[in-house]
Amino acid sequence: QVQLIESGGGLVQAGGSLRLSCAASGRTFSSYNMGWFRQAPGKEREFVARITRMGGSTYSSDSVKGRFTISRDNAKNTLYLQMNSLKPEDTAVYYCGAYTSSYLNVNYWGQETQVTVSS
Numbered sequence: 001q002v003q004l005i006e007s008g009g010g011l012v013q014a015g016g017s018l019r020l021s022c023a024a025s026g027r028t029f030s031s032y033n034m035g036w037f038r039q040a041p042g043k044e045r046e047f048v049a050r051i052t053r054m055g056g057s058t059y060s061s062d063s064v065k066g067r068f069t070i071s072r073d074n075a076k077n078t079l080y081l082q083m084n085s086l087k088p089e090d091t092a093v094y095y096c097g098a099y100t101s102s103y104l105n106v107n108y109w110g111q112e113t114q115v116t117v118s119s
Helices: none
Strands: 002-007 010-013 018-026 033-039 046-051 058-060 068-073 078-083 092-099 113-118
Touching: 002 092, 018 033, 018 092, 018 113, 033 068, 033 078, 046 068, 046 078, 058 068, 078 092
Parallel strands: 010 113
Antiparallel strands: 002 018, 018 078, 033 046, 033 092, 046 058, 068 078, 092 113
């Protein structure tokens, strides 16, 4: 079992920055690949970025590429999402997820954190 708790969301103006954190407890954090996902009002949850167990490989969706950076600190059992140049369309509830095989099949979800970008 892995418990995930997000933090760092909030209200920011367009062009601003936020850093989300996802603190993990329970089974070994480094055993899991990790990802960030988001769900905007009236839309389905979508993939944002993912990172492999040791952090050696990352991948971001086209909508955030060049603006968002995913990283992890296995010594601190924490996942991060640095979000720069935020746009109003980034407004969503953000989730972190832990998975073993595919980011399409997340094993454990965090509880969510709200990000609101004003224009």
